[in-house]
Amino acid sequence: MQTSRVIVKLLYLLLLSVFIIDCAQLDEFQKTEEPPASISHRYSPNPTSKRKKAILIADEKGTEITDLLIPFYLLSATGQIDVQIASQTGKPVSVWKGIFLQPHLSLQDLSLKPDIIILPAVFHETDPLILNFIKSxxxxxxxxxxxxxxxxxxxxxxxxYQITTHASSRADLEKKYPDLDWKKDLKFTKDRNLISSAGVSSAVEATLILIEQTLGAEAKNKVLKKIKYPYPEIRKNHNSEAVGFWDSLKIASKLAFDGNPKIGVEIYEGMNEFVLAAYLDSFARTFPSRIETFGPPMIRSEYGLYLYPTQTTNDYSLVFCRDVCQSYSFPEEIRFRQRSDDYPFLVTLQEVESLYGKGMRGIVKKLLDEGP
Known part of the structure; x- marks a missing residue:
């Protein structure tokens, strides 16, 4: 009887995992939570600047973390572009996965005059405020x-226009939007005034191309050095490999037998936005029962974002902390130090492999659309 229940559970989880999607995972694994009403901070107004202005669109109901924070971090790191995040009303944003963020502006602010507009994966791609902002x-x-x-x-x-997207969603989007010229096996496309990226981690390459186009090679090279980009040139060719049946079987097996771990990631003052996105997004794709952030009630990140943790429990199976969680009472065997000594996605993929094996590393790499 026990064996039968295990088989039924495994088949059920396999069925769920077949429907895994790209930038955002199934609601079964990633609940979109409302930011607490009590959190709200205001940014100091920027003085009038002659620098170019970039607006990142955010949906208050849910915005993908890597899609949002990687362009924010890389453009901010140039020191030559004013980068701001705008949501529908300017209220705090629920960021997939595991954190809340205060945007700088509302899309209803008539003073918005961007030079660059960045579109991440969002919960409501048909939101009228977002679409009207683009059309104007x-x-x-x-x-x-x-x-x-x-x-x-x-x-x-x-x-x-030529465009690309995550390998696991391209076929569906090609059917839904046949008027676009869909490309595969590329990290990014460039067509007139549109640059597009493949899935998740390809935000790095697409944003670097935008920096080079906007500011030149010197600015791009400065950012490449800062993030410890591990490749001799910005990658363009890309093996667009979607998650397949055998990957889904491995995921179902993990969900059935690994005890549904709860993962916590510490946030702290001055935290690197790229490192934060890499840890949360990579480990969310190992399919924990929950992934959360914990730390002070509010922090300012390296480039000044107001971030708020989502912590609802201390009952973690695995935690990633600054300085190995010396300020917390977590058992030593579940504590790991957040690393910033190498390219963030290489770090997190190495840590996924050390904890879950090469098979899960390969799956996470596909879900990040990181490529070979």
Whole structure:
């Protein structure tokens, strides 16, 4: 009887895992939570600047963390672009996975005059405020990250433009938005005033290309050095490999037998936004029962974002901390130090492998659309 229940559970989880998607995972594994009403901070107004201005669109109901924070971090690191995040009303944003963020602006702010608009994967790609903002700024430079391509398609402003997206969603989006010229096996595309990225981690390459196009090679090289980019040139060719049946079987097996771990990631003052995104996004794709952030009630990140933890429990199976969690009473065997000594996605993939094996590393790599 016990064996039968295990088999039924495994088959059920296999069925669920077959429907894994790209930038955002199944609601079964990633619940979109409402930010607490009590959190709200205001940024100091920026003085009038002659620097170019970039606006990252965020959906208050849910925005993918890597799609949002990687472009924010890389553009901010140039020191030559004013980068701000705008949501529908300016209220705190629920960021997939495991953190809340205070945007700088509301999309209803009539003073918004961006040079660059960045579109991450969001919960509501048909939101009228988002689509109207795009339609009123069609002459600007656009950067679409992963399933931000849905917003491009819904806007109906980019007919015949070349575009790419996550390997696991490209076929569906190609059917839904046939007026776009869909490309595969590329980290990014460039067509007129639109740059688009493949899935999740390809936000790095697409944003670096945007930096080079906007500011030149010197600015791009400065950022490459800062993030310890491990490749001799910005990668463009890319093996767009979707998650397959055998990957789904491995995921179902992990869900059935590994005890549904709860993972916590510490946040702290001055935290690197790239490192934060890499840890949360990589380990969310190992399919824990929960992944959360913990730490002070509010922090300012390296480039000044107000971030709020989602902690609802201390009952973690695995925690990643600054300085090996010396300020917390977690058991030593579940504590790991957050590393920032190498390219963040290489670090997190190495740690996934050390904890779960090469098979899970390969799956996470596909879900990140990181490529070979």
């Amino acid at each position: 700024n069609t002459d600007k430079q656009f950067l679409s990250i992963c399933e931000g391509a849905k917003i491009i398609g819904e806007s109906k402003q980019f007919s015949k």
